[in-house]
Amino acid sequence: MLQTSIDWQTIAKHITETTDQDFQVQTHYSISGGCINQAFRIEGLGQNYFVKINQPSAYEMFESEAASLAELAQPAVIKVPVPICWGSTQTHAYLVTEYIAMPGDARNAGIQLGHQLAVLHQVMRTPYGWYRDNYIGSTPQKNTQENDWATFWQKQRLAYQLELASHKGYSGNLQTHGEKLLDEIGVFFTDYSPSPSLLHGDLWSGNYAVDVDGQPVIFDPAIYYGDRETDIAMTELFGGFPSDFYAAYQDQWPLDVGYPTRKILYNLYHILNHLNLFGGGYLSQAEGMISKLLSEIK
Structure with missing residues (x-):
């Protein structure tokens, strides 16, 4: 390199x-x-x-x-x-x-991480976003602060990634259906207003390990303050976390019943980012996620 x-x-x-x-x-x-x-x-x-x-x-x-x-x-x-x-x-x-020596024995680490992440998400600060921009992978991540969560996710997350995709030549359904989704994004938050939790921001399995003492370690963050469901949603991408992690998190702080639909909305951000970073192999997945979300709008 x-x-x-x-x-x-x-x-x-x-x-x-x-x-x-x-x-x-x-x-x-x-x-x-x-x-x-x-x-x-x-x-x-x-x-x-x-x-x-x-x-x-x-x-x-x-x-x-x-x-x-x-x-x-x-x-x-x-x-x-x-x-x-x-x-x-x-x-x-x-x-x-x-330097943290890894990996260690992961047998009980999933439960511990689930509990710890629920506690971390109880660290809160308004408004949504952060005082500075950072990066998601090598892509700039805009953290301009907003008082409304739906507006933050619309402008600072999905709209920005769709704009990057347009500049890279991805047009057609991705943009037309994506614009419709942006216009309707408030539908997913009609009876749900999340607190601005401290988030890791890029919490997939490759950014988690266990040290030699058996303690969970997380790294390569893209932090901001937002809906805790975004962290949980990303743990389900790219291989997922162990089942005891999810059970432990739910035991500590249960997720809202609308999470299964919103996780698609949240993971769309990461799939669009992978499209922009790594190319067209992610295009059909992004388009499929947008279509699924639009089908949920009554």
Whole structure:
């Protein structure tokens, strides 16, 4: 992905300055799993850190990720990697976080994560959105604050992704039916007004693991304050979470009866984002979801 040599000396100096503890990169190990950044575990002087590397233009993405991790860590409900420092060299942008050894024994972690996520969602702040924009994958995520949830989801989520899709040449039914859905989006919230919960924002199975002590860990967030159902909906995409996770969440804070329909509305955002990031393989799925939602409108 990135062919130029990484300036580990500059990164090590930044870690030393931030932590006030001398650090030198003596060894580094490539970590697989991501499709956007290069990732490494770096070691030196008895310390370990996790580092993401990308092109210099990724500085803002890493800055917003550090802010997202800090916000998610603040309630101390679910373990997240602590951001250490971020910056750029002449050839790369980087983000350094705490290194957490994974994976661990996941046998009981689903129940624990379900309970913890329900508690995290009880951290609330108005209005909907966040004080800054961030990223969903490598796509900018608009978090302009709104006092009305339906308006937020219409403007800052679906309309923005449909606009990106239009710029990429996806027209036809996606746009005509998508515009109709945007016009009718209030129908899905006639008797449902969610509280603005602290959300992970990108909670699929690839952004969850278990540490060596058996504790759930979540990472790579795209946080904002919104309907908790959006986090639960995304856990059902791309492989899903274990059944005991859902039972534990429901035990802690049951979902509204309208969730099965709204989860399609919420996951449409992620499918549109995958269409914009990875191409036309997601087009028919997006169109099918929009058609299903329109069929629910009486």
